[in-house]
Amino acid sequence: MFKKYKPFFKAGAIDAFAYKAAILTWFIITIVEVACTIFLWYAVFNNSSEAVINGFAFNQIIVYFVETNIVSFVCFGGETLWLISKEIKEGKIANELIKPISLRGRMLMTTLGIVGMHMLIIGLPLITISLVVFYAIGFLTFTSIGALLFSIFSFAILVTLSIILFDAVDYFFGVCCFYTTSAWGINLAKNVIVSFLGGAALPLSFFKFGDVDLSVVINYLPFAGMVQNPVLALTTTYSSPAQYLHVVHTIGLAIVWIIIIEVINHSFFNHAIKKVTVQGG
Amino acid sequence: MSHYIKLYFASIKRSIMSRLEFKKDLLISALGFVFENVCAILSIYFIVTSIPALNVPGQGVWDIWQIGFLYGFAMIPKGIDHLFTDELWLVAYRRVTDGSMDKEFMRPVPVLFSIISQTFQPEGFSEIIVGAAMLIICGLQPSVTLIWNVGNVVLIIVACIFGAILITGIKILVAGLAFVMKRSGPLLQIMYNCITYVKYPKNIYPYFIRVILVGIIPFGLIISMPIEIFLGFSSFNPWVLCGIIIGASIVLLALSIFVWTLCAKKYESTGN
Numbered sequence: 213m214f215k216k217y218k219p220f221f222k223a224g225a226i227d228a229f230a231y232k233a234a235i236l237t238w239f240i241i242t243i244v245e246v247a248c249t250i251f252l253w254y255a256v257f258n259n260s261s262e263a264v265i266n267g268f269a270f271n272q273i274i275v276y277f278v279e280t281n282i283v284s285f286v287c288f289g290g291e292t293l294w295l296i297s298k299e300i301k302e303g304k305i306a307n308e309l310i311k312p313i314s315l316r317g318r319m320l321m322t323t324l325g326i327v328g329m330h331m332l333i334i335g336l337p338l339i340t341i342s343l344v345v346f347y348a349i350g351f352l353t354f355t356s357i358g359a360l361l362f363s364i365f366s367f368a369i370l371v372t373l374s375i376i377l378f379d380a381v382d383y384f385f386g387v388c389c390f391y392t393t394s395a396w397g398i399n400l401a402k403n404v405i406v407s408f409l410g411g412a413a414l415p416l417s418f419f420k421f422g423d424v425d426l427s428v429v430i431n432y433l434p435f436a437g438m439v440q441n442p443v444l445a446l447t448t449t450y451s452s453p454a455q456y457l458h459v460v461h462t463i464g465l466a467i468v469w470i471i472i473i474e475v476i477n478h479s480f481f482n483h484a485i486k487k488v489t490v491q492g493g
Numbered sequence: 494m495s496h497y498i499k500l501y502f503a504s505i506k507r508s509i510m511s512r513l514e515f516k517k518d519l520l521i522s523a524l525g526f527v528f529e530n531v532c533a534i535l536s537i538y539f540i541v542t543s544i545p546a547l548n549v550p551g552q553g554v555w556d557i558w559q560i561g562f563l564y565g566f567a568m569i570p571k572g573i574d575h576l577f578t579d580e581l582w583l584v585a586y587r588r589v590t591d592g593s594m595d596k597e598f599m600r601p602v603p604v605l606f607s608i609i610s611q612t613f614q615p616e617g618f619s620e621i622i623v624g625a626a627m628l629i630i631c632g633l634q635p636s637v638t639l640i641w642n643v644g645n646v647v648l649i650i651v652a653c654i655f656g657a658i659l660i661t662g663i664k665i666l667v668a669g670l671a672f673v674m675k676r677s678g679p680l681l682q683i684m685y686n687c688i689t690y691v692k693y694p695k696n697i698y699p700y701f702i703r704v705i706l707v708g709i710i711p712f713g714l715i716i717s718m719p720i721e722i723f724l725g726f727s728s729f730n731p732w733v734l735c736g737i738i739i740g741a742s743i744v745l746l747a748l749s750i751f752v753w754t755l756c757a758k759k760y761e762s763t764g765n
Contacts, residue, residue: 265543394515397522398525400525407532408535
C-alpha cells in the first residue's frame with residue numbers, strides 16, 4: 213500500500229529541499245516578525261494591571277509566538293491546493309483520474325515528504341534550540357522529567373495529526389478549484405481561516421467579546437488542533453492530572469476531525485469530478 | 494505622452510473586461526481580501542480590549558477606535574497600489590523564471606510600462622471600501638477627536654496618493670531585482686509585510702525599529718505619522734510632512750525605475 217505512494221513522498225522531500233532560499237526567507241521574516249511581536253506584547257503587558265492576561269504571562273506569550281511560528285511553517289508547508297489547481301488548469305488532472313492510485317493518497321504523501329524535510333532541516337533544530345534557550349532563561353519550566361517527556365511525546369503526536377489535518381483542509385479547498393479558477397482567492401481564505409481560528413495570529417483564549425468567551429466553541433473546531441494545541445502541549449508546565457487529560461482530549465479531538473474531514477473530502481471529490489472541465493477536455 | 498496614456502487605458506480596459514468574464518472568481522478573491530482584513534481587525538480588537546488602554550510612550554493613551562482608524566487608513570494607499578500594480582508580484586515570483594517576460598522585451602514600449610498596464614485588480618476596491626468604512630465608523634466615535642484643518646486634510650490626501658506611489662516604488666525596486674536574482678518574490682513579501690507593523694502606533698516600538706519603519710522602509714512616514722497628526726497625538730507640521738512624503742515618494746519612484754532599468758539590462762531568458 214505504502215510502496216506505490218513512496219515516490220511521491222520522496223519527490224515532495226526533494227522539492228522542499230530545492231527551495232532553500234524560501235526557507236532562508238522565512239527565517240528572516242520570522243525574526244523580524246517575532247521582534248515586532250515582542251515589542252507589541254511588551255506594550256500590551258505594560259498597560260495591564262494584571263501580570264497574566266487570558267491565561268498568558270508575558271514570558272508565556274513570547275514562547276507561544278516563537279513556537280507557533282515554527283510549527284506553522286513546518287505543518288503548513290504542503291502544496292496540495294496549488295497542485296490540484298495547477299493540474300486542473302494544465303489539464304493533467306484527466307490523466308491523474310485514470311491512474312490506479314488515489315489522488316488524496318498522492319497529495320498526502322507529497323505533503324508528508326515536503327513537511328518531513330521542513331521538519332528535519334528547520335523544525336527539529338529550531339524547536340530544540342528554542343526550548344533549550346527558554347528553559348535556560350526560565351521562560352519555561354517543568355515539574356519532572358516524566359512531565360517533560362510527556363510534553364515532547366504529546367507534541368510529536370499532535371504535530372503529526374496537525375500535518376494530516378491541515379492537508380485534509382488544504383485538499384478540501386483544493387477540490388473547490390474544480391468549481392472555480394480563483395485558486396488564489398480560495399488559498400487566501402483558507403490561510404486566513406487556519407491562521408486566525410488555529411491560534412497562530414493570537415491564542416484562542418483572547419477571543420472574547422465582553423463576557424462572551426468564543427474560545428469555548430472555537431477550541432472544538434478542527435483548526436485549534438493545527439497550531440494552538442500542539443504548541444500548548446509542548447509549552448505547558450504539567451502539574452495536575454487535568455492538564456494531562458486535556459492533552460489526551462485534544463489528541464482524540466484531532467483524530468475525530470481528521471476522520472470527519474476525510475469523509476467529507478471523499479464525498480466532495482466524487483461530486484467534483486462529475487463537474488470537472490479540463491482544458492481541451 | 495498622450496500615446497502612452499491612450500495605450501494604458503486601452504490595455505487596462507482589456508484587463509477589466511477579461512476579469513469581468515469570471516465574475517465568480519473575482520468575487521471569491523475580493524471576499525478573500527475582506528475576510529483577511531476582518532480577521533486582522535478582530536485580532537487587534539481582541540488584543541487591545543484585553544487591557545484597559547494602550548499607553549503609548551510620548552503620545553498617551555490610544556483606544557481601540559483610534560487604532561482602528563489607523564488600521565483603516567493603512568488600507569487606502571495599499572488598496573490604491575493593489576488596483577494598478579499587481580502584475581509586479583508575478584514578475585517578482587515567477588515571470589522571470591518561467592520565461593514569460595520574453596514577450597515584454599519584444600514590445601515597442603518600455604518593459605515597466607508594459608507590465609504595469611497589463612493588470613487592473615478590482616480586488617483592490619475591497620481594501621479601499623473596508624478601509625474607508627473603518628475610517629468612517631472609527632472616526633465617528635466620541636473618543637476619536639480628529640483635528641480638522643486645511644493642512645491636515647491636504648496631508649491625508651497627499652498620504653493616500655503619494656503613499657500609494659511610495660508603495661509602488663518599493664514594489665518596482667524589489668520586483669526589478671528579479672531580473673538579477675531570478676526570484677525576488679520572498680524579498681518583496683518581507684518588505685510588504687512591514688505595513689503590518691505600522692497598523693499599531695509606531696511609538697510602541699523601540700527607536701531602531703521606528704527608524705527602519707520611517708526612514709528605510711518608510712511605511713510609517715505615509716501611514717503612522719499623518720494619522721498621529723490627524724488624531725492630535727503629534728504636533729509635527731502637516732505641511733512639512735506633506736513635503737517629505739511627496740519628496741520621498743518621487744525620489745523612491747525615480748530610484749526604483751533606475752534600478753529596474755539597470756536590472757532589466759541583465760535579463761537572461763530561460764534556457765540562455
